[in-house]
Amino acid sequence: MRSKNRFSHERRSRRPWRNTVPPRRVLLMRLHALGDVAIVLPAVGAVARAWPEARIDFLTSPPGDSVARTIPSIRNVYVYNVAPTRTARAVDAFTYGMAVRRAHYDVIIDFQRNYITRLIRRVSGASAWSEFDRFSPFPAAERTLQTLSACGIRGAALEIPVPIRADALRAARARLRAAGWDGSTRLVVLNPAGLWPTRNWPLESYVELCRLWSAREPITVLILGTDRVRGRGEEIARSVRSTVINLAGMTDAGQAFALLRHADVIVTEDSGLMHMAWGSGIPLVALFGSTDAVWSSPTGDRAVVLDSRDLACGCCMEPACRFGDVRCLARRTPAEVLAAATALIERTSSFSGG
Numbered sequence: 001m002r003s004k005n006r007f008s009h010e011r012r013s014r015r016p017w018r019n020t021v022p023p024r025r026v027l028l029m030r031l032h033a034l035g036d037v038a039i040v041l042p043a044v045g046a047v048a049r050a051w052p053e054a055r056i057d058f059l060t061s062p063p064g065d066s067v068a069r070t071i072p073s074i075r076n077v078y079v080y081n082v083a084p085t086r087t088a089r090a091v092d093a094f095t096y097g098m099a100v101r102r103a104h105y106d107v108i109i110d111f112q113r114n115y116i117t118r119l120i121r122r123v124s125g126a127s128a129w130s131e132f133d134r135f136s137p138f139p140a141a142e143r144t145l146q147t148l149s150a151c152g153i154r155g156a157a158l159e160i161p162v163p164i165r166a167d168a169l170r171a172a173r174a175r176l177r178a179a180g181w182d183g184s185t186r187l188v189v190l191n192p193a194g195l196w197p198t199r200n201w202p203l204e205s206y207v208e209l210c211r212l213w214s215a216r217e218p219i220t221v222l223i224l225g226t227d228r229v230r231g232r233g234e235e236i237a238r239s240v241r242s243t244v245i246n247l248a249g250m251t252d253a254g255q256a257f258a259l260l261r262h263a264d265v266i267v268t269e270d271s272g273l274m275h276m277a278w279g280s281g282i283p284l285v286a287l288f289g290s291t292d293a294v295w296s297s298p299t300g301d302r303a304v305v306l307d308s309r310d311l312a313c314g315c316c317m318e319p320a321c322r323f324g325d326v327r328c329l330a331r332r333t334p335a336e337v338l339a340a341a342t343a344l345i346e347r348t349s350s351f352s353g354g
Contacts, residue, residue, distance in 0.1 A: 012113065016152035017128040022051045023106035029059040029120065030111040031080060034253055034272030037064030039140045040111040040132075041071065041279050045159025046148055047109070048073045057103070059096070059120070066254030067276065070168045080116075089116055097123025109151050111144065128152060141299045160300070161281030164258055172258035176222070179245040185220045187263045188213065188341075189277070192232045193225040194269035196319035198290035201269060201329050203232055209267065209334040210240040216342070222263060223248045224256050224273055265341050270296060278303060283344040285337060289329040290316045302348050304340045306332055 017023055026047055030040045037060050047056055058068045059078040068077045080096060083089045097120040100108075105126050110117045113131040121129055130151035133143045141158060148156040177183060190210075194200045213219050220243045223233030227249030237244035251259065257276050260266070265283040268274040270291040277284050278298035286298055286305045292315045293307035308314030308328035321327070 012131040012133060012150070013118075014130045014150040015128050016130070016150060017107050018152065019127075023054050023128070025055045025057070025103065025105045026051065026107045026109065027057050027059060027100060027103075027105045027124075027126070028109045028111060029117045030064065031059075031061045031082065031114075031116065032112070034063055034067070035275040037067060038257075038272060038275035038279050040144055041067065041162045042141075042158035042160050043109070043111070043144050043148060043156075044071055044073050045162065046145075046153060046156040049159070050148075050153040050156065054106075057105075059100075059117075063253040066252040067257050068254075070164045070254045070257055072163055072165055082116075090119065093117075093119040094123055096120050100124040100126075107151055109147060111147060137294055139294065139297060139299050160279060160302075161261065162279045164261060168254065168258040169261055172255065173262055175247075175255075176245065176259065176262060179247070180243050181220045181222075181245060185218050185243075186265075187222055188219050189222045189224055189260065189263045189266035189268070189282075190233075190236065191223075191225050191229070191266060191268035191271055191273045191277075192236075193229045193271035193273060194287075194289065195271070196290065198316070198318060198321050198326055198328070199270050200289070200326070201287045201332065203235060205330075205332070205334050205337075206232075206236055206267075207239040209337055210236065210242055210244075212334055212338050213341075214240065214242040216338075218242075220245065222259070224251070224259060225249070225271065265345050267337060267341060274298065283341070283348045285341045285344065287329060287332060287337070288315075289326060290318055290321075292317055302344070304344050306337070306340065 030037045055075050056073050057076040058074045061080045061082055065077050065079045068074050083092050093116045101124045108121045108126040108129040110121055111132045113134050130147050132147045223246040225248040229248035233246035233248045237246055260277050260280040263282050266277045267285045269287050284298055284303045288307035293309050297305045311328055
């Protein structure tokens with residue numbers, strides 16, 4: 001359900017770094033959903049460029065920790081396992097706050113902004129900090145940049161693609177080759193992973209997309225996502241003639257992040273992997289049904305978002321369609337998605353001189 005107070009004004013605490021000497025240690029914090037963690041990962045590079053001598057650490061919760069560990073600029077990852085009760089979470093937050101205090105961070109950038117991360121920051125004794133704007137009706141990427149500016153980094157630009165450790169990239173490529181990819185055929189990632197029925201493009205549309213695409217050129221299809229996506233991937237594999245590599249449920253988030261860097265394009269529903277693909281810088285076609293597209297859409301020239309803002313019922317944020325037909329997604333034809341994807345590949349190839 002859409003919160004009545006979602007776009008209400010929220011007071012955020014900030015104290016920018018004003019010392020003429022750059023900070024020595026910086027901590028970034030983002031908990032909970034994988035997509036939320038992935039959205040702020042391009043900020044790591046912005047911090048590293050602004051303060052190149054600073055040690056950058058990251059505090060997050062599973063499964064985001066495995067992604068954070070693939071980024072060379074992050075020296076240490078704190079893993080916060082969220083306790084079942086509010087009291088236990090507060091105790092844990094205080095404990096983490098003391099650990100952070102002992103590490104003597106100069107700056108804390110809080111991309112979460114809840115009572116847990118606020119308590120950690122207050123206990124830490126950091127000299128400077130900023131907090132993420134959770135509720136304003138602006139894209140998450142824009143609010144991430146605002147958070148960087150609030151802590152004293154002016155004119156920051158998000159780093160996309162997010163750098164990934166070389167060993168993680170080599171392991172990902174080897175895994176794809178072992179699974180049947182020849183290393184040169186166009187690698188198309190499909191991610192039928194929307195959490196609700198109102199976020200799911202029909203499975204038969206994915207099958208028809210593969211059929212149309214393979215008639216145009218040879219492709220290898222890579223299915224990525226959590227274990228609940230695996231069955232959908234198996235059905236796609238049974239129904240198409242193209243080579244299909246189904247790794248859904250068979251990777252951790254960090255491995256999936258590295259695999260994405262070898263892809264030519266992704267067609268995806270609203271999911272954590274979608275945000276990871278955006279950070280990877282690969283061409284991305286996002287199929288948005290009930291999702292609030294303004295708030296959650298990938299931004300930039302490498303993303304095309306087919307959303308529901310043109311419909312009276314669009315961006316409803318409801319898990320079940322009031323009409324029973326998920327018309328906002330069912331209307332998107334495989335031919336339309338293929339046209340969007342191939343045009344995007346051609347356009348982004350011209351960006352890089354390909």
